[in-house]
Amino acid sequence: MCGRYTINIGRQRFETVYQVQAPLEFQxxxxxxxxxxAPVIVQGEKSLEASMMRWGFQRPNQPQPLINARGETxxxxxxxxxxxxxxxxxxxxxxxxEWQTSNNKKQPFYLNSSDQEPLAFAGIxxxxxTGERFSIIxxxxxxxxxxxxxxxxxxxxxxxxxVWLSDSPLSELEAMLEPVEVxxxxxxxxxxxxxxxxxxxxxxxxxxxxxxxxxxxxLFPH
Numbered sequence: 001m002c003g004r005y006t007i008n009i010g011r012q013r014f015e016t017v018y019q020v021q022a023p024l025e026f027q028x029x030x031x032x033x034x035x036x037x038a039p040v041i042v043q044g045e046k047s048l049e050a051s052m053m054r055w056g057f058q059r060p061n062q063p064q065p066l067i068n069a070r071g072e073t074x075x076x077x078x079x080x081x082x083x084x085x086x087x088x089x090x091x092x093x094x095x096x097x098e099w100q101t102s103n104n105k106k107q108p109f110y111l112n113s114s115d116q117e118p119l120a121f122a123g124i125x126x127x128x129x130t131g132e133r134f135s136i137i138x139x140x141x142x143x144x145x146x147x148x149x150x151x152x153x154x155x156x157x158x159x160x161x162x163v164w165l166s167d168s169p170l171s172e173l174e175a176m177l178e179p180v181e182v183x184x185x186x187x188x189x190x191x192x193x194x195x196x197x198x199x200x201x202x203x204x205x206x207x208x209x210x211x212x213x214x215x216x217x218x219l220f221p222h
Contacts, residue, residue, distance in 0.1 A: 002068055002121070002136050002153040004194060005032050005096035006110075007039065008202070009118055014039070017118045018092055020048040031097075031200040034067045040125060040134050041090040043165035050092075053125055053132045069124060071139040071154055071177030075170060080135070083124035085170065090161055091121040091136055091153075097194050098149040108194050109148050110205055111187040113155075120161055122154035122177065142179040145187060155180050 007014075008028045015022050023039055032038050037052040056065025057079060069080045095112030113119055125134040141152045154177050156164045164176065189208045193199045 002096050002098075002138060002151075003034065005091075005121075005136075005153075006030050006094045006112075006205070007032065007092050007118075008094050008205075013118075014092065018048070018050065018090075018120070020050045023050050023052045025052050026050075029200060030202060030204045031194055031197065033197040034065055036197075038134075039092050040123060040132075041092065041120070041165075042087075042125065043162075048162075048165070051132070053089075053134045054130070055134060055136075057126055057133050057135050058128055058130070065133070066135055068138045068151075068153075069135045071122075071137050071174075074124065074137055074177070075174055080124060083126050083135075084173075087125050088164055088173070089123040089125045089134055090156060090164065091123040091134060093119045093121055093153075095119070096153060097190070098145075098152070100148045106192075107210070108190050108192060109187050110190045110207075111145060111148070111152070111185055114184055114186045116186075120156050120158070122156050122164060137177060139177050139179050142182055142185075144182045145185060148187065152179055154178070155184075 008030050011022045020041055026039050034056045037054055039050050040053045041048055041050045056067040058065050074080045074084045095110055097108050097110055099106045099108050122137040123134050125132055137154045138151045139154050141150050189210050191208055194204045
């Protein structure tokens, strides 16, 4: 799954990479959490448009929002099917966090592109009484990262961003819901401060040296 992610680039870099005007409320983030507002890109009438949406589909009488949609079932499930057909979006990101569970201990890892370039997660969105909401589509992890977590967000290659937002056949779009190729990601352990939504600073990306004794030591910040 994807439960926390980053979009830690400035406004000018955002607009250069994604070729769209950044929302007025946009600011770099190191710990985007469910129910928070984050930038999302959709296909407008004439060009791409970016706006702030809230992360997680809200279900009636359910307190927990649906922050992820499984790529294997997104086209069929009633909650997501109509959004997949006609309300797809790109979720700008620079990386994301996953928690590895081992010996009853949860260790967070930070994952991002091996070339350190910004990413775009495959997303869907829906209107609601409290504003537009989005969910990130996930798929099985690739062989390189499955030891950390068995799921990962679907990352749309830059040359296919416009295809994802187009009226292409659903079968073609569904075929894009694949894990990143081996070698496409870098990853390393980080501190547990990321677990608190109150923390949103560059220090969250500092790499840890994991030891068998449990005395994890910080390395140089990334």
